[in-house]
Amino acid sequence: MRIIPESMLPRCKFTPWAALVLWLLQGWLATPLYAAVAPDFYLASVPVADRGTAARQESLRTALAQLLVRISGDPSVHQYPNAASLLTQPGRFVQQYQYVPGGRPDALDLSVVFDGNALEQAMRAAALPVWGRERPEIMAWVAVEERAQRRLLAADDEASVKVQLEQTARQRGLPLLLPLMDLEDQAAVNIADVWGGFVEPLRRAASRYRTQVMLLGRVSGGGDYWTGRWVLDFNQQRETFATQGSSPHAVVSSGIEELANRMASQLAVRGVEASSGAQMLVVEGITSITDVARVSDYLQRLSLVDDVTLHRVAPGRVELLVTLNGGIGYLHQAVAVGNQLEVQVEQPVPVYRLKR
Numbered sequence: 001m002r003i004i005p006e007s008m009l010p011r012c013k014f015t016p017w018a019a020l021v022l023w024l025l026q027g028w029l030a031t032p033l034y035a036a037v038a039p040d041f042y043l044a045s046v047p048v049a050d051r052g053t054a055a056r057q058e059s060l061r062t063a064l065a066q067l068l069v070r071i072s073g074d075p076s077v078h079q080y081p082n083a084a085s086l087l088t089q090p091g092r093f094v095q096q097y098q099y100v101p102g103g104r105p106d107a108l109d110l111s112v113v114f115d116g117n118a119l120e121q122a123m124r125a126a127a128l129p130v131w132g133r134e135r136p137e138i139m140a141w142v143a144v145e146e147r148a149q150r151r152l153l154a155a156d157d158e159a160s161v162k163v164q165l166e167q168t169a170r171q172r173g174l175p176l177l178l179p180l181m182d183l184e185d186q187a188a189v190n191i192a193d194v195w196g197g198f199v200e201p202l203r204r205a206a207s208r209y210r211t212q213v214m215l216l217g218r219v220s221g222g223g224d225y226w227t228g229r230w231v232l233d234f235n236q237q238r239e240t241f242a243t244q245g246s247s248p249h250a251v252v253s254s255g256i257e258e259l260a261n262r263m264a265s266q267l268a269v270r271g272v273e274a275s276s277g278a279q280m281l282v283v284e285g286i287t288s289i290t291d292v293a294r295v296s297d298y299l300q301r302l303s304l305v306d307d308v309t310l311h312r313v314a315p316g317r318v319e320l321l322v323t324l325n326g327g328i329g330y331l332h333q334a335v336a337v338g339n340q341l342e343v344q345v346e347q348p349v350p351v352y353r354l355k356r
Contacts, residue, residue: 041116041133041173042067042095047102048110057090059110060097064090067114070173071123073131073264075257082126086119093119120303124325129268132303136212136234136337137175138259140165141202143194144248145220152191154181161219164249165256172260177209184208194218197231199238212337213263217255219248226251232262235336267333269304269326279324279331283341284317285354292318295354298340304330 044063049055064087068077077083086093097112116133123130142153144161153162155178162178169176179185188205195218206214216231228243228251239262243254283295292313299308299322307323324331328350335341335352345351 040170041070042114042119043111044070044114045100045109045111048099048108050108051099056097056110060090060094060112061087063110063112064093064114064119066171067119068123068128070171071116071120071131071133072129073172073260073268074129075261077128080126080128083128086122086126086128093122124269127270129264129270130303130325131173131264131268133173134302134334134338135173135175136263136339137177137209138169138213138215139177139179139206139209139211140215140217141179141189141194141206142215142217142219142252143191145195145218146222146248150191150195152181152189152194153178155179156181161248161252165252168253168256172256174256174260174263176256177211179205179209197229197240199231199233203233210339212339215255215259217252219251219255221248221251228252228255230255230258232259234263235266235333267330267337269330277324279322279328279350280311280319281322281350281352282317282319283352283354284344285356286313286316286318291354295320295341298338302331302334302338304334 044066046059046062046066048059065078068083068086069075078087093114095113095115097110100109100111101107102109120130120132140153142165143150144153144159153159153165157178166176166178179189181189185205189202193201194216197216197218199214199216202216203214212234214233216233217228218230219226219228221227224246226245226248228245230241230243232239232241241258241262243251243258245251245254286292286295292310295318296308296310299305299320304324304326305322306325309321309323310318311321312319322331328347332343332346332350335343340355341352342355343350344353
């Protein structure tokens with residue numbers, strides 16, 4: 001975060017409180033306030049035939065292709081005209097790699113950590129969609145019916161279908177939560193609500209988890225034919241969709257894939273837009289220097305934001321100049337699901353309020 005010197009802002013009137021904040025921030029914000037990204041967001045692990053150069057290069061391309069889908073949120077991103085140029089030299093985005101045991105005896109995987117910032121910049125320059133690493137947490141209520149018995153998947157469930165659900169969510173970069181199903185959940189949740197797709201009682205039950213998105217799912221079938229019915233409660237809208245497959249594992253995997261696709265269609269920034277650039281915004285509800293740092297930290301973590309400059313601090317509010325790589329509408333959407341700020345005024349100068 002940069003701070004504009006007072007000498008460059010002749011029209012700004014600084015109160016003693018604001019001057020103190022600025023003086024403290026000069027030293028405190030000398031080190032970056034970026035919060036840690038999920039450690040595995042830019043990591044991909046793929047099979048590799050052997051330790052030779054040719055096999056490694058092929059696996060690096062496969063790993064990068066997996067990351068392009070995760071970052072863009074678009075499973076067809078490889079078909080974009082400029083995507084091929086990124087895949088031809090995957091090594092330029094690699095930070096580190098190592099060989100690890102594969103999922104089968106004597107199998108070998110290549111575990112690769114990519115430079116997320118460099119990759120996202122290259123994707124934007126290539127006009128590819130970028131969703132980025134900031135994802136709203138998703139509360140998943142998923143009921144599975146097998147042999148006329150229904151059960152709700154829980155956080156401590158060891159069933160293979162639950163493992164598949166979480167694995168697909170990790171592959172698509174979705175922070176998925178399952179209910180604890182402790183005494184509090186058992187008192188508040190009826191599996192019939194999940195099965196019937198009744199959002200309101202489940203939304204009340206999910207309030208303890210403080211998530212921004214809710215997914216309801218019912219999976220049933222038998223033999224090699226299974227179906228899933230899903231309800232997505234997101235961004236003040238509800239969407240329903242269906243999946244099918246040869247097993248409950250295939251159905252829940254397809255359900256999470258479709259969930260990622262639908263969320264990315266609203267949140268991914270598609271190329272560098274004409275509306276990108278510097279944007280002044282105001283954040284209200286500021287009561288301390290900690291609040292100023294919290295706001296700056298949050299905004300700087302958004303992939304949509306290239307830079308944050310402190311413009312003016314006054315009691316109860318802070319004015320910031322942010323450099324965006326997408327339109328202000330995308331910023332409103334990111335804020336809406338980020339659970340940190342809430343929109344008060346959208347235009348011409350956006351005003352947000354810090355949540356408590």
